Amino acid sequence: MSFPWAKEYTPKHPVMRFFDEKLPLPRFVYNAVGAGYPVPRNLSYFWNFGVLAGFFLMLQIVTGVVLAMHYAANTEVAFGTVEHIMRDVNWGWLMRYTHANGASFFFVVVYIHIFRGLFYASYKPPREMIWLLGVTIFLLMMATAFMGYVLPWGQMSFWGAQVITGLFEAIPVVGPPLKTWLLGGFAPDNAALNRFFSLHFLLPFVILGAVILHIWALHIPGSSNPTGVEVKSESDTLPFHPYYTAKDGFGLGVALLVFFTFVFFLPNALGHPDNYIEANPLSTPAHIVPEWYFYPFYAILRAFTFDFILPAKLWGVLAMFSAILVWFFLPWLDKSPVRSGHYRPLFRKFFWFGLIPVMAVLFYCGGAPAEEPYVMISQIATAYYFLHFLVILPIVSSIERPDPLPFSITEAVLGSDDEAAAGDAAPTAA
Amino acid sequence: MIRLVGILIGLGFTFVVLLAFVTGAYTWSTEEVAETAESVFHETAHGPEAGYSFDGPFGTWDLAQLQRGYQVYKEVCSACHSLNYVAIRDLEQLGYSEDQVKAEAASFQVPGINPDTGEDTMRPALPTDYFPSPYPNSVAAAAANNNAIPPDLSLMTKARHHGSDYVYSLLTGYQEVPAQLREEFPDATPAPGLYYNPYFANLNLAMAPPLTADGQVTYADGTEATISQMAQDVAAFLTWTAEPQLIKRKQTGWPVLGFLLFATILAWLAKKQIWAGAKRRKD
Numbered sequence: 001m002s003f004p005w006a007k008e009y010t011p012k013h014p015v016m017r018f019f020d021e022k023l024p025l026p027r028f029v030y031n032a033v034g035a036g037y038p039v040p041r042n043l044s045y046f047w048n049f050g051v052l053a054g055f056f057l058m059l060q061i062v063t064g065v066v067l068a069m070h071y072a073a074n075t076e077v078a079f080g081t082v083e084h085i086m087r088d089v090n091w092g093w094l095m096r097y098t099h100a101n102g103a104s105f106f107f108v109v110v111y112i113h114i115f116r117g118l119f120y121a122s123y124k125p126p127r128e129m130i131w132l133l134g135v136t137i138f139l140l141m142m143a144t145a146f147m148g149y150v151l152p153w154g155q156m157s158f159w160g161a162q163v164i165t166g167l168f169e170a171i172p173v174v175g176p177p178l179k180t181w182l183l184g185g186f187a188p189d190n191a192a193l194n195r196f197f198s199l200h201f202l203l204p205f206v207i208l209g210a211v212i213l214h215i216w217a218l219h220i221p222g223s224s225n226p227t228g229v230e231v232k233s234e235s236d237t238l239p240f241h242p243y244y245t246a247k248d249g250f251g252l253g254v255a256l257l258v259f260f261t262f263v264f265f266l267p268n269a270l271g272h273p274d275n276y277i278e279a280n281p282l283s284t285p286a287h288i289v290p291e292w293y294f295y296p297f298y299a300i301l302r303a304f305t306f307d308f309i310l311p312a313k314l315w316g317v318l319a320m321f322s323a324i325l326v327w328f329f330l331p332w333l334d335k336s337p338v339r340s341g342h343y344r345p346l347f348r349k350f351f352w353f354g355l356i357p358v359m360a361v362l363f364y365c366g367g368a369p370a371e372e373p374y375v376m377i378s379q380i381a382t383a384y385y386f387l388h389f390l391v392i393l394p395i396v397s398s399i400e401r402p403d404p405l406p407f408s409i410t411e412a413v414l415g416s417d418d419e420a421a422a423g424d425a426a427p428t429a430a
Numbered sequence: 431m432i433r434l435v436g437i438l439i440g441l442g443f444t445f446v447v448l449l450a451f452v453t454g455a456y457t458w459s460t461e462e463v464a465e466t467a468e469s470v471f472h473e474t475a476h477g478p479e480a481g482y483s484f485d486g487p488f489g490t491w492d493l494a495q496l497q498r499g500y501q502v503y504k505e506v507c508s509a510c511h512s513l514n515y516v517a518i519r520d521l522e523q524l525g526y527s528e529d530q531v532k533a534e535a536a537s538f539q540v541p542g543i544n545p546d547t548g549e550d551t552m553r554p555a556l557p558t559d560y561f562p563s564p565y566p567n568s569v570a571a572a573a574a575n576n577n578a579i580p581p582d583l584s585l586m587t588k589a590r591h592h593g594s595d596y597v598y599s600l601l602t603g604y605q606e607v608p609a610q611l612r613e614e615f616p617d618a619t620p621a622p623g624l625y626y627n628p629y630f631a632n633l634n635l636a637m638a639p640p641l642t643a644d645g646q647v648t649y650a651d652g653t654e655a656t657i658s659q660m661a662q663d664v665a666a667f668l669t670w671t672a673e674p675q676l677i678k679r680k681q682t683g684w685p686v687l688g689f690l691l692f693a694t695i696l697a698w699l700a701k702k703q704i705w706a707g708a709k710r711r712k713d
């Protein structure tokens with residue numbers, strides 16, 4: 001499961017030895033995130049974001065459990081209980097703002113984490129399972145965040161739920177009854193609010209389970225690294241503790257500085273004012289938009305405005321889900337023998353000048369009203385999005401000639417690698 | 431195989447979305463996009479020239495202003511608007527004493543039950559009561575206001591973009607309907623019972639100008655009650671009702687950020703020291 005040179009856990013204190021015999025939890029921690037886990041020595045700060053995602057997941061669970069103590073999932077009172085939390089519960093406002101902005105930051109961090117994976121092609125063998133679990137986590141996060149946003153029962157909660165569940169109606173034949181079944185009624189109401197609360201409480205723990213599998217799968221090959229060259233010998237690695245615990249600690253500090261600046265000084269900057277108006281099924285807001293982290297996919301949904309064989313709405317729904325589902329197939333769409341974008345000149349150009357600006361455009365257009373020219377711009381961006389993953393990536397990865405790779409991580413860091421080059425390198429871990 | 435299927439699906443989506451683009455672009459280039467009255471006449475909200483005491487990361491409440499704003503709410507706005515999420519006891523945060531709040535509470539009548547007969551009656555409010563609504567229900571509210579329901583004001587400044595500025599602009603922004611609008615957009619001129627205000631999203635709202643004359647309220651602290659003064663005072667008061675913990679929040683933020691900065695610097699130094707050896711380490 002790890003490299004042969006990984007340090008063995010040797011407890012000295014009798015209490016720890018007792019534990020190690022009966023329940024080797026300390027040994028588990030030592031091998032997972034301690035000195036017993038060798039990690040490539042050249043990881044950049046982009047590799048901090050996995051740990052940060054884990055931190056924000058825990059923060060959401062802790063603040064969420066406290067909020068649930070004071071919240072009531074009933075359409076008559078839900079909006080009022082949120083105000084009760086904001087006004088009367090001790091530090092309730094801090095819990096709520098931390099939870100609301102925590103969701104946003106969780107997505108920021110996970111988006112960076114995913115795009116790190118896309119640039120360094122971390123999804124390539126032997127890390128396919130880590131990636132598949134990652135995309136699953138992302139889907140679960142989206143479901144959780146969507147249902148969480150409904151709970152305060154403001155105008156955007158209600159109308160967002162109306163629009164998103166309305167998408168099911170695009171499915172032929174089974175769509176409309178499916179929507180009614182999911183909502184427990186024809187429109188979002190008390191039944192929907194209750195089940196959304198139940199699921200919103202449950203799903204984070206499902207995510208936690210998926211994260212444990214994700215990290216378990218990660219510990220089999222170990223982390224990749226910015227060169228994409230696999231670990232060859234001990235000199236390529238450093239023990240996780242103290243090296244990466246220190247680096248992750250510093251990264252967490254920086255992330256929290258930015259995060260709490262939002263919580264204390266701009267707590268509503270990422271939200272929508274309409275959600276401070278209580279839900280009113282009789283009054284439709286001028287622009288219904290989801291939370292910002294759904295914008296790219298919302299832009300793709302709204303880009304399909306033409307009935308071609310199938311109704312436009314169905315195309316939009318199919319495209320929106322496919323936009324995420326394509327990520328599942330990346331390990332098999334990308335043929336390159338090389339992982340890291342640093343050594344893939346053409347791939348890198350398409351990443352920085354194609355995918356990244358297109359994502360930025362989709363983010364922007366998803367939040368803009370469904371008017372021209374935003375719709376036309378999203379249409380071009382959507383076309384590129386699908387071309388990028390499904391056409392450009394497979395073709396570029398099979399025709400491009402990658403730049404020469406360093407012999408090893410050690411050589412990349414130090415300029416030479418005598419130990420591994422001499423031929424007496426430790427056997428490569430599989 | 432998987433790549434072939436992928437390429438086909440990719441080209442399929444691209445084809446359909448580009449078809450949508452072409453048809454969209456065609457309509458867009460051939461159809462004249464009609465200007466709307468809103469796009470021409472709507473104005474962005476702005477606050478009073480001097481700004482508010484609670485602005486910025488170091489802002490604080492101006493309690494005298496909040497008290498004046500409360501007076502404007504009570505004497506003017508409360509005739510039509512409720513303040514459902516604010517309890518009368520919360521007034522203590524504006525600098526009123528416990529006794530003052532008790533007396534203030536007693537000046538409101540709230541629904542109660544006659545302790546002897548169990549019949550519905552009205553009783554004087556207690557500090558723990560919430561501000562009573564001017565109308566018994568939304569039907570009554572709509573009936574009294576030309577079919578528009580005066581919204582609850584507790585969260586108003588958070589429920590609009592730049593809410594404090596918005597309330598100020600809205601209250602001071604009533605105007606004569608511009609001649610240009612009458613000419614170019616006759617449909618957008620206010621219907622009977624509506625009033626023209628360029629800060630309101632669709633320009634015409636059902637609220638008659640509530641602040642109409644200087645000196646409409648007589649401030650206890652002697653401040654001159656100009657329309658602009660009353661508007662900014664009540665906007666400040668509504669900022670407080672929407673977020674009573676605003677100042678506490680900012681004041682809590684600074685020590686938290688200070689501590690985090692300190693901890694982050696320590697973490698950076700620790701990281702630097704731990705990694706110092708690793709740059710050359712070859713074992």
Ligand code: HEM
Pocket residue numbers: 046047048049050051053054055057110113114117120122123127130131133134135136137138207211214215218222223224225327
């Ligand atoms: C709750 C959300 C998540 C948590 C807590 C989490 C946690 C982690 C951690 C701690 C690592 C190791 C450190 C690192 O490489 O950054 C990692 C690696 C990885 N994660 Fe995640 N992750 C999450 C979501 C995702 C998602 C949504 C994806 C992709 C769709 C993903 C893909 C990956 C990949 C491919 C790696 C290996 C990277 C490499 O070794 O180069 N993760 N994850």
